[in-house]
Amino acid sequence: MGRSLWLILAFSLSLLAGCAQQPPKDDSIYQDLGQRAGIQRIVEGMLLRVAKDDRIYKYFAKVDIVRVRDKLVEKFCADAGGPCTYTGDSLAEAHKGMHLSRSDFNALVENLIDSMNEQHIPVTTQNRFIARLAPQRGEVIEK
Ligand code: HEM
Incomplete structure (x- = not known):
């Protein structure tokens, strides 16, 4: 094998290793959560509930x-x-000036949970997903 072929082979192997x-x-x-279509159903269910939620x-x-x-x-x-x-x-930009509180945050999460229940998402999955959202609370609410 020529020298250049060896080089190409060595390079390809290093890419594979990477x-x-x-x-x-x-x-x-x-x-x-049902992939993108499932997530869309969850978001839509959440927003329909939010529209009827006097708190938010x-x-x-x-x-x-x-x-x-x-x-x-x-x-999501x-x-x-x-x-x-x-x-x-x-998130900071999107929620600027709304002065959202912890209660507002909890209200939204409640609507999210109700929507996930409607879609028969197992509670363990719900909890794993909410654990991904919880750390973002500080970017959304007024400290
Ligand atoms: C972890 C929690 C939250 C996440 C991940 C989140 C995420 C988002 C995202 C992605 C947008 C769209 C931004 C854009 O248009 O570019 C948005 C907008 C918005 N969010 Fe949230 N949000 C959260 C909490 C909340 C809460 C607690 C409320 C109120 C109770 C809220 C109210 C709104 C409103 C009213 C908008 C529309 C802003 C506008 O278009 O002027 N969000 N949020």
């Missing part, structure tokens, strides 16, 4: 709800480990 060192991404929460509907009264739906699906998909890229505003 891939092997990359741990596979854990997308089990994404799978258990005021925040959503004047928003572009289709955009919020689409960005939430992307965000990415947070669940799915193959999505979030293209919306930063």
Whole structure:
């Protein structure tokens, strides 16, 4: 074999080794939520509940709800480990000036849980997913 062929072979092997060192991404929460279609059903169910929730509907009264739906699906998909890229505003930017409280946050999570129950998502999956959202509370509420 010529020298250049050896070089190509060595290079290819080093690329392969690099891939092997990359741990596979854990997308089990994404799978258990029903992939992108399941997540869309969950987000829509959550937003329908929010619209009837006297505690928090005021925040959503004047928003572009289709955009919020689409960005939430992307965000939840990415947070669940799915193959999505979030293209919306930063959480701090999106919730600026709303002065959201812990109670507002809890109210939204309640609506999310009710929606996941409606979609028959197992409680263990619900808890694993909420554990991904909980650390983001500080970016959303007024400290
Ligand atoms: C971890 C918790 C939360 C996450 C991950 C989240 C995520 C998002 C995302 C991705 C958007 C869209 C941003 C964009 O349009 O680029 C958004 C918008 C919005 N969120 Fe949240 N959110 C959270 C908590 C809350 C809470 C607790 C409330 C109120 C009770 C809320 C109210 C809103 C409203 C009203 C908008 C629309 C803003 C606008 O278009 O002007 N969010 N949120």
